[in-house]
Amino acid sequence: MISVRIRELAVRGEPYIYAALRIVAGAMLAFHGAQKILGWHSQFMPHVGSQLWIGGLIELVGGALIALGLLTRSAAFLVAGQMAVAYFQFHWKLAIAGGMWLPGINKGELAVLYCFLFLFVAAHGNGGVAALGGRGRKTPNS
Numbered sequence: 785m786i787s788v789r790i791r792e793l794a795v796r797g798e799p800y801i802y803a804a805l806r807i808v809a810g811a812m813l814a815f816h817g818a819q820k821i822l823g824w825h826s827q828f829m830p831h832v833g834s835q836l837w838i839g840g841l842i843e844l845v846g847g848a849l850i851a852l853g854l855l856t857r858s859a860a861f862l863v864a865g866q867m868a869v870a871y872f873q874f875h876w877k878l879a880i881a882g883g884m885w886l887p888g889i890n891k892g893e894l895a896v897l898y899c900f901l902f903l904f905v906a907a908h909g910n911g912g913v914a915a916l917g918g919r920g921r922k923t924p925n926s
Contacts, residue, residue, distance in 0.1 A: 803913035810851030817844025853914025
């Protein structure tokens with residue numbers, strides 16, 4: 785009886801819980817981008833046009849779009865790819881010795897989690913709770 789009620793609550797709350805996950809993850813990613821592009825709470829700003837600067841721009845714009853629920857699928861897919869590049873190029877660096885391929889060793893946990901989280905968001909879309917979409921409105925690129 786209790787498990788049935790818990791399931792009912794979970795089913796009713798799912799769109800809002802997913803929206804909270806999407807909004808928080810997008811906002812956190814946008815903040816990382818703001819650090820790189822705008823220098824907010826950071827001592828490091830990459831050179832304009834460099835690979836790190838372009839990555840920061842993708843984080844800032846993509847994270848904001850995801851948080852707002854605008855062009856969610858496209859933005860999340862692009863960001864997931866960027867996080868895969870971040871892991872392979874900047875964390876793992878294709879080194880095998882000493883367990884350097886492990887995210888816990890090469891400090892790439894966040895890149896891996898963001899990659900798979902945003903792949904999930906790309907597959908799921910905005911979930912119907914978005915800045916301009918409203919609940920229940922389905923668009924091809926929501």
